[in-house]
Amino acid sequence: MIYINILLTIQSYAGIVSFIAGAMIVAVVAFLILTSKNGEEKATAKKKVYKTRDRYFAVLITCIIVGLFYSLRALPYSPINSSPDQEVTIVAMQWAWKMAPGRTDKAPSDFQGNNEITLESNKHIRFLVTSADVNHNFAIYNNAGVIVAQTQAMPGYQNELDYIFKDKGEYHVLCLEYCGLAHGFMVGTIHVK
Amino acid sequence: MRDIDSLELKKQKTLITLWSFTFLIIFPILIILGLLMRLNQGEVIDLGIDNFYVLMTLHGLGMAGLLYSMAFGALWYLLSTRYVRLNTQVGYFIYAAVLIGVIGIIITTLIGKFGAGWYLLYPLPFKGTFWSSWATGLTIISLIILGVAWLIGNIHVVYALVKEYGGMSNILGWQYLKKQAVERELPPIVLIAAISLIPGIIAFLAGAVFLIMFLLQHFEPGLTFDNLLVKNLIFFFGHTLVNITLYCCLGWVYALLPEYTHRDWKANKLLVYSWNATFFFILFAYFHHLYMDFVQPKPLQIAGQLASYFSAIPATAVTMFGVISQVYRSKIRWDIVPLAFLLGVAGWAIGGFAAIVDSTIYINKIMHNTLWVPGHFHTYMLTGVILFLLGYLFYIGQNKEVQSKDKLSKIGFWTFLIAAHGFIASFYAGGMNSVPRRYSDYKGIPIESTHSIGATLAQLSTIFISILLIGLFIMYISMLSKLFKCSRDPSRT
Numbered sequence: 001m002i003y004i005n006i007l008l009t010i011q012s013y014a015g016i017v018s019f020i021a022g023a024m025i026v027a028v029v030a031f032l033i034l035t036s037k038n039g040e041e042k043a044t045a046k047k048k049v050y051k052t053r054d055r056y057f058a059v060l061i062t063c064i065i066v067g068l069f070y071s072l073r074a075l076p077y078s079p080i081n082s083s084p085d086q087e088v089t090i091v092a093m094q095w096a097w098k099m100a101p102g103r104t105d106k107a108p109s110d111f112q113g114n115n116e117i118t119l120e121s122n123k124h125i126r127f128l129v130t131s132a133d134v135n136h137n138f139a140i141y142n143n144a145g146v147i148v149a150q151t152q153a154m155p156g157y158q159n160e161l162d163y164i165f166k167d168k169g170e171y172h173v174l175c176l177e178y179c180g181l182a183h184g185f186m187v188g189t190i191h192v193k
Numbered sequence: 194m195r196d197i198d199s200l201e202l203k204k205q206k207t208l209i210t211l212w213s214f215t216f217l218i219i220f221p222i223l224i225i226l227g228l229l230m231r232l233n234q235g236e237v238i239d240l241g242i243d244n245f246y247v248l249m250t251l252h253g254l255g256m257a258g259l260l261y262s263m264a265f266g267a268l269w270y271l272l273s274t275r276y277v278r279l280n281t282q283v284g285y286f287i288y289a290a291v292l293i294g295v296i297g298i299i300i301t302t303l304i305g306k307f308g309a310g311w312y313l314l315y316p317l318p319f320k321g322t323f324w325s326s327w328a329t330g331l332t333i334i335s336l337i338i339l340g341v342a343w344l345i346g347n348i349h350v351v352y353a354l355v356k357e358y359g360g361m362s363n364i365l366g367w368q369y370l371k372k373q374a375v376e377r378e379l380p381p382i383v384l385i386a387a388i389s390l391i392p393g394i395i396a397f398l399a400g401a402v403f404l405i406m407f408l409l410q411h412f413e414p415g416l417t418f419d420n421l422l423v424k425n426l427i428f429f430f431g432h433t434l435v436n437i438t439l440y441c442c443l444g445w446v447y448a449l450l451p452e453y454t455h456r457d458w459k460a461n462k463l464l465v466y467s468w469n470a471t472f473f474f475i476l477f478a479y480f481h482h483l484y485m486d487f488v489q490p491k492p493l494q495i496a497g498q499l500a501s502y503f504s505a506i507p508a509t510a511v512t513m514f515g516v517i518s519q520v521y522r523s524k525i526r527w528d529i530v531p532l533a534f535l536l537g538v539a540g541w542a543i544g545g546f547a548a549i550v551d552s553t554i555y556i557n558k559i560m561h562n563t564l565w566v567p568g569h570f571h572t573y574m575l576t577g578v579i580l581f582l583l584g585y586l587f588y589i590g591q592n593k594e595v596q597s598k599d600k601l602s603k604i605g606f607w608t609f610l611i612a613a614h615g616f617i618a619s620f621y622a623g624g625m626n627s628v629p630r631r632y633s634d635y636k637g638i639p640i641e642s643t644h645s646i647g648a649t650l651a652q653l654s655t656i657f658i659s660i661l662l663i664g665l666f667i668m669y670i671s672m673l674s675k676l677f678k679c680s681r682d683p684s685r686t
Binding site for chain 2: 009010011012014015017018021022025026028029032033035036037038039040042045046048049050052053056057060061064067068071072074075076077094133134135137139141143144145146147148149150151152154155156157158159160161172174175176177178179180181182183184185186187189
């Protein structure tokens with residue numbers, strides 16, 4: 001059974017805003033084609049267009065500043081707070097996830113972990129994400145198939161992803177960076193109690 | 194406009210004819226590869242996972258290379274026949290080298306089964322491969338050949354322009370920023386060529402650095418390189434290549450659209466500021482590809498979003514409004530060429546908007562590497578760059594009298610365009626539903642809704658791709674039938 005997520009996800013808002021912008025662009029094109037039959041002196045036409053451009057410019061600058069102001073306040077790079085309730089080490093490898101509680105000083109290739117892990121809801125979890133071979137992407141999907149958080153798993157580096165699972169249930173980990181043959185089958189599970 | 198003797202004109206015409214026919218042959222083949230990929234994702238056919246990734250690599254490398262080569266070839270022809278002397282021997286050398294590189298990639302993918310994706314994200318070409326080692330080596334060498342050809346081409350054009358217009362600052366239009374009157378007008382196409390090709394030179398050098406690193410590791414497997422550094426080099430190269438492909442096309446939109454509107458489109462201070470700002474944004478916007486690498490220094494992440502957002506100002510307020518002031522109440526006759534240019538600008542705007550949405554870190558942390566990404570780049574490539582190229586091909590293939598009577602090309606054009614937007618919509622819908630990109634199929638996803646949405650959208654997209662191919666075929670018939678008529682009737686060339 002197919003259903004489309006319409007409400008309350010960032011994905012949906014991105015889609016709706018882009019659709020409206022696309023429709024406005026199409027409307028401008030249609031207007032230009034329909035009105036082009038009526039000739040006008042270049043100077044007069046230009047004056048009208050430039051007047052519209054000045055207004056557009058003001059709106060654009062406002063949108064950019066407002067957009068930057070709000071969006072840059074919510075970056076995923078800063079920790080929720082300095083000491084998380086739990087740390088979880090994630091090592092990606094072709095083509096599985098190794099997940100285990102705590103930090104490790106072992107090399108990614110020697111690290112032992114499972115494709116499944118159980119975590120608690122409403123706790124500040126810090127995922128310490130790296131890779132044993134190539135680039136992968138640690139993406140957490142909720143049970144409704146919506147991505148809730150992600151970061152790259154890169155060999156030689158450790159990305160720290162902070163997340164609080166608000167809802168209990170089963171979450172799935174998919175790889176979102178092409179990593180070779182079984183990229184589409186690299187699945188992990190997070191049980192949230 | 195420069196005076197060009199008939200012999201040189203003939204040579205340049207032969208060169209652009211070669212580029213054009215190569216493009217016209219390869220383009221539908223690469224679309225068919227895309228069709229096969231979507232059929233596989235829709236579970237209509239079973240290519241096998243390895244073959245899917247081979248096709249994905251060939252489709253990606255092929256399209257990126259083909260579109261840049263054709264955009265560059267077209268820019269070369271207009272510049273060489275109107276503004277600056279370009280050496281045809283260098284032109285033929287570039288064509289031959291690109292062809293050799295392309296043949297190399299066809300061999301490594303279809304025979305060697307190389308399948309690391311179009312940007313060969315390090316260290317994937319060397320680890321856990323399902324292809325043979327020689328295929329990796331030959332791919333690297335083929336890409337080096339392509340890169341060298343493009344680098345020589347860009348350097349040659351920039352050098353010739355600098356010589357013709359009396360210095361680098363003059364081709365960047367800085368004389369317009371001084372108080373003194375400008376002695377020699379700078380055609381916008383020259384300014385845009387400089388703004389496109391100079392970052393291109395920097396990008397190809399970055400490409401050369403990582404390809405040489407790859408080659409060293411290929412011959413000495415014990416050697417490894419810093420992943421974050423190589424990632425930066427790869428995305429700088431890839432992002433810039435795609436960006437300048439579109440900007441090369443805008444060069445001829447500035448040059449050719451006035452022929453249809455009968456309104457001049459000259460360089461001025463605002464245009465120069467705008468395109469010089471674009472130069473800056475081309476170089477720094479690529480950081481948005483690394484948002485999910487949290488170890489990348491935070492100022493660079495923010496620079497990526499700032500450059501992406503502010504790039505909207507010159508693109509829309511200057512170029513798009515420039516197009517609007519060209520056509521608004523101009524009594525223009527909507528033949529295929531201006532139609533393709535106007536709708537190409539619209540496609541660029543729609544794809545650009547979706548790209549800016551995804552360049553917002555807050556949104557990217559959720560939508561990175563979902564189908565939203567191929568959604569926006571297919572928008573500005575398929576309904577931007579391709580429309581500009583088709584417009585250009587009709588421009589050089591038919592005279593304006595023929596264009597005005599040509600109904601067939603318009604039928605093909607609208608069929609192509611509507612189907613292209615339908616095809617692209619399937620990607621956006623996939624992105625909105627968190628469907629991951631670059632999956633051979635969605636059978637491995639344990640979430641049933643994601644699996645079924647991904648597969649259903651892929652099936653739907655194949656219908657649109659098929660219609661799109663029909664539209665393209667109709668345009669081909671129109672284009673080629675006129676060419677044959679011209680060749681029979683020498684007075685209509």
